[in-house]
Structures are given as structure tokens and as C-alpha cells.
Amino acid sequence: MTFLRIHLAYKNIQRLRQIITILIKHGFYPIIERIHLTKLISIPQRIVGKKATIEQEALSLAVRTRLAFEELGPTFIKFGQILSTRPDILPEEFIKEFLKLQDEVPSFAFQDVVKVVEQEFKKSVKELLREIEEKPVAAASIAQVHKAVTMDGKDVVIKVQRPDIEAIIDNDISILQYLAKLIVKYIPESRSYDPVGMVEEFGGIIKKEMDFTLEASYTERFRKNHSDDPRVLIPAVYWNLTGKKVLTLERIIGIKIDNIEKLRESGIDTEKISHIVAEVLFRQVFEFGVFHGDLHSGNIFVTGPEQIAFVDFGIVGRLDREMQENLADIFVGLVSEDYELLTRVYLRMGILPEDIDEATFKREYQDMLFSYFGKPFKRTSVGELLMSYIRLASRYRIRMPRELLLLDKCILELEGLGRLLHPDVNVLVESQQFARRLIAKRFGPAAMMKDAVDTVMEYRTFTKALPVQISQILKKMMSDKFTIDFVHRGLEDLMGEMDRSSNRLTFAIIVAALIIGSSLVIAFDSGPKLFGYPFLGILGFVVAGVLGLWLAFLILRSGKF
Missing domain, CATH: 1.10.287 (Helix Hairpins)
Structure with missing residues (x-):
């Protein structure tokens, strides 16, 4: 066991040295020096690092960070993609650069694909599939996808996890945690960005993404939600060929949504397609409370004159009823230019610090809304407005729910696709029918009855629990076991x-x-x-x-x- 720990520690140090070398190459020597890691590199490397810092000054810090992440490999690319959903923490230039990160890496050997599949199902590939193409149709950081045919002749795609990727990512995350702690310790101004929290959040998200059974469950849920809409196609899941490291789905044949030339050659009306995409997203948000969290062009295909298909449900946003209602108020308030409603809703959504200057915050937020409403309708961007609010909220230390940040990213992606397909499509207008429907439903008899029943049940639970809790406190006080803990903050x-x-x-x-x-x-x-x-x-x-x-x-x- 000791030898294993030494081996793992050695691997970590080797990878840490590799990370430091790449960071120095992209002009980050001053940071490496500040966090006291120059001892891990040679004197010639230090000289090269100082020279590279001067040479890289022409590029912005955001661009250099993106280039470094691309060279550092899959874990860091994923980390950058997750950070692109955090405009509340990172400056705008970093968000824009991290949105450019492409999850494309060289494919791994076909024999490794066979090995992973056989280990997952404890059967040979010949017993599981009639055929599987050796050349992958796509290769990403966590997995790659191959076309295949099931034993009963169904065309499918099979997504296979890279061998040992879990160990690689765990190793990189442990190094990221170490670096984050050093940055917090030696660069005090970084604490407002919460480096340790960023890494912890990333670790939780990436581990969920590596469990393909979770993605399969979400795919099945979206397929069921849209079963009544012939305009939306969600691939079927083949559960007998799906496990933690292997996902098998119905094969979708279509045109990538950003291939405008091919769409027009096929006689597809791109304006209709842009309306469908927007309507589908807002139906997911306001009706189902579960939305696709990664709306880049590689995940949406046009499969017919008025039909689109969604794939890759690795990132999904979930909204509770309260958040849905708040979002409905926001979208209706934006159209009606109701400043007071928008201000109240945003204050209600955030977790407010005790010392917030509410009056100043309201004034700044309404000034921002005035500048937005003063623009012509075609030049407005809901995504940019939401992003502006999130940045304003972060200045006042108002913490926003992560799902709102993810939805903002999706709306920005949707607006980008909309401008590509048909410049006159307005996301705000598309949202109205679903937002107003939800508001009407909120004040309907069924909803009000449910609220009344929920309130009664909460009071019932409270009145039952209160005597027990008071009794427990009194018992502790009588037996001298009642203690009060004082926590000193900011004294570290x-x-x-x-x-x-x-x-x-x-x-x-x-x-x-x-x-x-x-x-x-x-x-x-x-x-x-x-x-x-x-x-x-x-x-x-x-x-x-x-x-x-x-x-x-x-x-x-x-x-x-």
C-alpha cells in the first residue's frame, strides 16, 4: 500500500511539472513564482519562463489561459467549459474565450473500445452487436462515438468512455485543488473568485458526466416529455447495451443546425427551424422544468422540413417551481418594461448579503434596464441582459442559483443560433406564450388549492416537530450537554x-x-x-x-x- 501511495505521489509530481511547464510557456511564470512552485523546475526553465512572459504580453490573459487549457488536455478543457457558465465569478473576456474551447481530441484505439465494452457487459462484442465501425464518428475528452448495428438489425451509435479516463481526471482534479489552495494562500486578491470552490464544483459536475446511466436517464426523460411534439426527435436509449461507461442510442440522421448552406440546399426553411428551437427550449424551461444545458450546434440536428433532434444530455439544467415562476415574471417584465417587477424578482431570486445597500442596487439595476429598453427590438439580447445582471449582482455579493447561470449560457447560445438561422427572430417574443401560460396557471384554482394544502401540511409538520425539539433542548440543558459554538470568521x-x-x-x-x-x-x-x-x-x-x-x-x- 505504501508503494502504491509513493507511485501515485510520483505521478502527481510528474503531471504537476508538466502543467507548470505548459503554463510557463504561455506566460504564467510570474504566477508560478508567486505561488512558490518554481522549485519544481530547473534554472534554464525559469530563464525561458521569464522570456516567455515578455513574449506573451501581446496576448490578453484570457486568451493565454484558453490556449494553456487547450494544451493541458481533456480535464482542463472541461474545466474551462464549466467556467464559461460562471459570469458571476469571471470577467466577460474570460467567459468569451472559454466558450471557444472545443472538446475535440484524437481518438483512441479500436481495441480499447472493444475492451471497455466487453468489460462493461462481461460479454464479447460479437455477442452484443452485429457490427461496429472501427472509425469513430466523433471523439471527445471523455468518450468517443461509433456507429453500430444491434443483433436485431437496429442502427445505433455507441458512446464508449476512454480507458482510464476516470483515474486521469481524478489525478488532474487533485492537482487543481492543490494549485487552487496555493493561489488562495499566496495571491490574496484571487479569493473573490473562489478558486477552491470552482474546482470543487467542477469535480462534482465532471463525475456526474462520467456516469452514462445518468445521461441515459435524462435522455429517456426528454424523449418522454417531447413525445407529443412531432417536431422534436430525441434518440431512444438501448438499456440492454447501456452501462456506466457505455451508452447506446438510436442513430439520428440529419444536418447540423449551423450548416446553413446544406439546409438551404435541402429546401429547409431556416426561419421555421429557428422558431422551433426557441419554442422547444422555453417549453423545457417553463413547462417541464428540465432543459438541455449544452445547446451548441454539434448537439442539434435538422432531421426534416420542420423537425429537429437533440443529442448529448450530459449537461442538464433543473428548475424547481419557484424558479420557473420567477423566470416567467422576468420574461414578461422584460416585454412589458416593468422595472419594479424585474427588480423585485431579481432580489427575491438571489441570496442577499446582510449589509447590501438595496436602494443603490435597485438604482443601478434600473439604469441598466433603461439602457436595454432604449435599443431597437432587433438589437436587444436577452442573454446579454441576464449576463449584465449577474455581473451586477456579483459586485453586490448576491449569490445567484447555478441553474440561472446555466440557462443564461443556453440563451446566449440560442441567440447565436437564431442570428445564424434568421436574424429577425427574437428570443424574448418566443418566450412569451410559455411564460404567460405559466403565470396564468399559477393563479388557477388547482394551483391555489395545491398551495393551500402545502401550507397546511407545512404547519402540521411544524406543530408536530416543535414540542419534540423543545423537549430535546431542555433535556440537554438539564444534563449540562447544551453547548453554543462560536465561529470566528476572517481570522485565518x-x-x-x-x-x-x-x-x-x-x-x-x-x-x-x-x-x-x-x-x-x-x-x-x-x-x-x-x-x-x-x-x-x-x-x-x-x-x-x-x-x-x-x-x-x-x-x-x-x-x-
């Missing part, structure tokens, strides 16, 4: 400084003791001699001198003197 830096100061003071006392002791030895002229002086006295002075110089060096290097 002070404690660190006190530790460093006490260590330096102890160091200085030791140096002073050595000097005094050596002086006494020389004064008494006792013990063995060196150059006519007591050897122990000379040795004490030398040690005290070295330690003193080292302490002075540490103080000067810290910049705090």
Missing part, C-alpha cells in the same frame, strides 16, 4: 501572521542565546582552542551568524519589515 490570515511572527521571534531568541553563550565561553577562555580562542565560542558565533543571516533573508524576502 491573522493567525497565520501570528504563527510566522512567533516563529521568527523564537528564531531570534535562539540566535541571541547563541551569541550570549559564545561570548561567555570566550570570556572564560575555557575548552579546546582554535587560533588561540575557545573553539566552542567560535562555533557558536558562526552558527549564530548563519542563522541570523537566514532570518534577515526571510524577512527581506517577505517584504514585511
Whole structure:
């Protein structure tokens, strides 16, 4: 077991060195230096790093970060893609750059595909499939896709996870966590971006994405939701050929939605298609409460004159009833230009800090709305407006639900597709029928009755639980087991400084003791001699001198003197 830990630690250090080398290549040497990781690279590499920093100054920090992530491989590409949904944390230029990250990597060998499939189902591929094409139709960071035919002759696609990808991603995440902690420790201004929280969120999302049974369940749910709409095609799941690392779906034949030339050659009305895509998204948001969270062009195909198909349900957004109602109010408020309603809803949605200046926030938000409503309808962007609000909220430390951030990304992607298919299509108009329908339903007799029943049930639960909880508190107080914990926040830096100061003071006392002791030895002229002086006295002075110089060096290097 010890050998295994040493082996894993060695692999981590090797990968960390590789990451540092790539970051230095893209001009991040000053950051590597600030987080004290230059000790892991050679002196020639440090010289090259300083030179690269000067050479890379022509590119913005956001561009350099994207290029570094692309070179660092699958885990970092995925990390960048997840960060592109966090406009509340990252500046706009980083969001735009991370949206450019392409999840395309070289394919892995076909024999590895066969091996993964056979390990997943404990059967040979020949027993599972009549045929499977060796050449993949797509290769991404986590998996690749092959065309295949089932034993009963059905055309399918089979998505197979890369061998050992889970271990690779776990290794990279542990390194990212280490780097995030160093950044927080040595670069205090980074704390507002919450690097540790970013990595933790990414770790949770990527682990869910690697479980193909979850994606299969969502695919089945979307297929059921849209079963009454002939305009929407969702591939069927072949559960007998689906597991944690293998997903088998009905094969979809169509044209990628951004291939405008081919669509027009096939006689497809792109205006109709743009309306369908928008209507489908808003139906998912306002009616089902579950929406496709990755609406880039590679996940939407046109399969007929008035039919589209959605694939890849690895990223899905979920909205509870309260969030759906808030979103309905927002979209209706935008059309009716109801500033007060929009302000109330956004304040209701966010988790407000105790010290927020609500009046100033409302004034800034309404100024932002005025500039939005002053534009011609064709030039308005709902996605940009939502993004502006999220950035404004982050300045006031209002935390927004992650699902709202994901929906904002989807609306931006939808608007991009809309402009490509038909420039006159307006996302805001498309949302109205579903938003108004939800608002009408909210005030219907059935909804009001349900609210009344829910309220009664909550009070019933509360009245039942209250006596028990009071009794438990009294018992603890009577048995002297009742305790109150005080948590001190924001004192970590002070404690660190006190530790460093006490260590330096102890160091200085030791140096002073050595000097005094050596002086006494020389004064008494006792013990063995060196150059006519007591050897122990000379040795004490030398040690005290070295330690003193080292302490002075540490103080000067810290910049705090």
C-alpha cells in the first residue's frame, strides 16, 4: 500500500511539472513564482519562463489561459467549459474565450473500445452487436462515438468512455485543488473568485458526466416529455447495451443546425427551424422544468422540413417551481418594461448579503434596464441582459442559483443560433406564450388549492416537530450537554501572521542565546582552542551568524519589515 501511495505521489509530481511547464510557456511564470512552485523546475526553465512572459504580453490573459487549457488536455478543457457558465465569478473576456474551447481530441484505439465494452457487459462484442465501425464518428475528452448495428438489425451509435479516463481526471482534479489552495494562500486578491470552490464544483459536475446511466436517464426523460411534439426527435436509449461507461442510442440522421448552406440546399426553411428551437427550449424551461444545458450546434440536428433532434444530455439544467415562476415574471417584465417587477424578482431570486445597500442596487439595476429598453427590438439580447445582471449582482455579493447561470449560457447560445438561422427572430417574443401560460396557471384554482394544502401540511409538520425539539433542548440543558459554538470568521490570515511572527521571534531568541553563550565561553577562555580562542565560542558565533543571516533573508524576502 505504501508503494502504491509513493507511485501515485510520483505521478502527481510528474503531471504537476508538466502543467507548470505548459503554463510557463504561455506566460504564467510570474504566477508560478508567486505561488512558490518554481522549485519544481530547473534554472534554464525559469530563464525561458521569464522570456516567455515578455513574449506573451501581446496576448490578453484570457486568451493565454484558453490556449494553456487547450494544451493541458481533456480535464482542463472541461474545466474551462464549466467556467464559461460562471459570469458571476469571471470577467466577460474570460467567459468569451472559454466558450471557444472545443472538446475535440484524437481518438483512441479500436481495441480499447472493444475492451471497455466487453468489460462493461462481461460479454464479447460479437455477442452484443452485429457490427461496429472501427472509425469513430466523433471523439471527445471523455468518450468517443461509433456507429453500430444491434443483433436485431437496429442502427445505433455507441458512446464508449476512454480507458482510464476516470483515474486521469481524478489525478488532474487533485492537482487543481492543490494549485487552487496555493493561489488562495499566496495571491490574496484571487479569493473573490473562489478558486477552491470552482474546482470543487467542477469535480462534482465532471463525475456526474462520467456516469452514462445518468445521461441515459435524462435522455429517456426528454424523449418522454417531447413525445407529443412531432417536431422534436430525441434518440431512444438501448438499456440492454447501456452501462456506466457505455451508452447506446438510436442513430439520428440529419444536418447540423449551423450548416446553413446544406439546409438551404435541402429546401429547409431556416426561419421555421429557428422558431422551433426557441419554442422547444422555453417549453423545457417553463413547462417541464428540465432543459438541455449544452445547446451548441454539434448537439442539434435538422432531421426534416420542420423537425429537429437533440443529442448529448450530459449537461442538464433543473428548475424547481419557484424558479420557473420567477423566470416567467422576468420574461414578461422584460416585454412589458416593468422595472419594479424585474427588480423585485431579481432580489427575491438571489441570496442577499446582510449589509447590501438595496436602494443603490435597485438604482443601478434600473439604469441598466433603461439602457436595454432604449435599443431597437432587433438589437436587444436577452442573454446579454441576464449576463449584465449577474455581473451586477456579483459586485453586490448576491449569490445567484447555478441553474440561472446555466440557462443564461443556453440563451446566449440560442441567440447565436437564431442570428445564424434568421436574424429577425427574437428570443424574448418566443418566450412569451410559455411564460404567460405559466403565470396564468399559477393563479388557477388547482394551483391555489395545491398551495393551500402545502401550507397546511407545512404547519402540521411544524406543530408536530416543535414540542419534540423543545423537549430535546431542555433535556440537554438539564444534563449540562447544551453547548453554543462560536465561529470566528476572517481570522485565518491573522493567525497565520501570528504563527510566522512567533516563529521568527523564537528564531531570534535562539540566535541571541547563541551569541550570549559564545561570548561567555570566550570570556572564560575555557575548552579546546582554535587560533588561540575557545573553539566552542567560535562555533557558536558562526552558527549564530548563519542563522541570523537566514532570518534577515526571510524577512527581506517577505517584504514585511
